[in-house]
Amino acid sequence: SQQGEEDPQALSIQEGENATMNCSYKTSINNLQWYRQNSGRGLVHLILIRSNEREKHSGRLRVTLDTSKKSSSLLITASRAADTASYFCATGLNSGGSNYKLTFGKGTLLTVNP
Amino acid sequence: NAGVTQTPKFRVLKTGQSMTLLCAQDMNHEYMYWYRQDPGMGLRLIHYSVGEGTTAKGEVPDGYNVSRLKKQNFLLGLESAAPSQTSVYFCASADLSRRHQPQHFGDGTRLSIL
Numbered sequence: 191s192q193q194g195e196e197d198p199q200a201l202s203i204q205e206g207e208n209a210t211m212n213c214s215y216k217t218s219i220n221n222l223q224w225y226r227q228n229s230g231r232g233l234v235h236l237i238l239i240r241s242n243e244r245e246k247h248s249g250r251l252r253v254t255l256d257t258s259k260k261s262s263s264l265l266i267t268a269s270r271a272a273d274t275a276s277y278f279c280a281t282g283l284n285s286g287g288s289n290y291k292l293t294f295g296k297g298t299l300l301t302v303n304p
Numbered sequence: 305n306a307g308v309t310q311t312p313k314f315r316v317l318k319t320g321q322s323m324t325l326l327c328a329q330d331m332n333h334e335y336m337y338w339y340r341q342d343p344g345m346g347l348r349l350i351h352y353s354v355g356e357g358t359t360a361k362g363e364v365p366d367g368y369n370v371s372r373l374k375k376q377n378f379l380l381g382l383e384s385a386a387p388s389q390t391s392v393y394f395c396a397s398a399d400l401s402r403r404h405q406p407q408h409f410g411d412g413t414r415l416s417i418l
Contacts, residue, residue, distance in 0.1 A: 221404050232308075232394055232409035233347075240404055278346065282404070290335065290354075290400050291362070292407060296346040 194222075194279040194295030202301040209266040211298040213279030214259075221282040222255055222262050223292065226275045233278065236264075269302045276300070306330055310395050310410035317385045317417050325380040325413050327395030335398040336378040337362075337407065338370060340391040347394065353378055385417045 197212045213222070221240045225233040239246045239255045239262070246253045252265040266273055276299050280292040308329045317323055327336065334355050339347040349362030353372040367389060369381045378397075382389060392414050396407040 223406060225409075230411075232411045233396075233407075234409070235406035238404055238406055290398075291337075291349060291352065293349075294339075294347040296344060 194281050194293060196277070196279055196295045196298040198298060199296070200299045200301070202303065203269055204303050205269060205271055207269055207302075209269050209273070209300055209302070211264045211277050211279075211300070213262045213264070213295055215262075215279075215281045215293075216260065217281075217283070219257075219281040219283050220290075222253075223280045223282060224251075224253060224262075224264050225278045225280060225294075227278065227297070228275045236277075238282075266300075269300075271302050271304045274300060274302045308395055308397055308408050308410035310393075310413050312413060313411070314414045315416070317382075317415065319385060319387060319417060321385050322381070322383050323385065323415075324382075325393055325395075325415075327378045327380070327397075327410060329376055329378075329395075329397040329408070331397060331399065331408065332375070333397035333399045333408070334375070335400050335407075336372065337396045337398075338368075338378065338380045339394045339396065340364065340389075341394060341412075342391050350380065350393075387417045389415065390417045391415060 194215045223238045224236045250267045255262045276297045278297045280294045284290045337352040338350040351370040356375040395410045398407045
């Protein structure tokens, strides 16, 4: 079953605006990661936030994590047409021994209009 | 540095045929994963491996087998293809010698079963 659920499923904005995507999950995690997928390509890692962190920045990306609410948000500031892609959150959990796995949500399709 | 390479990129099979998807990584990663991506479903884990000679079942393993004979290669086999296995298959690898590391993805294999 899916661990993460992104909201909204689709988002359309104008270039220069900010885009916010949310992710909710159900169980405990070691970390939460965000990935981008351009059409027809594989997933590219954007940012990882550990369960004991609350906020992290990377360039135009800002990620927050609220473990009490089991939720995360990804903010992309000053969006560009090249940011058009699907964005996935993934929760990382070591379930014992060497069994480390990611569980992905269904993604948010972001369209940035020029 | 190629990263994660998947072959073939596209394939059309008839029901009942068999085939093997190959994933190769040149980053000396211990962990490798096979996912399938279906519309509206996000990524679902099929099988994974935590090292050479080891494999384990993921969320949707039925109808698939895997082998990890060499550290750099992870093979996904379909013994008797079914239309329900029409999907895009992604391979990923990760270096989990340190905690909190991302997964690195290939560009996928688009498989159609007629």
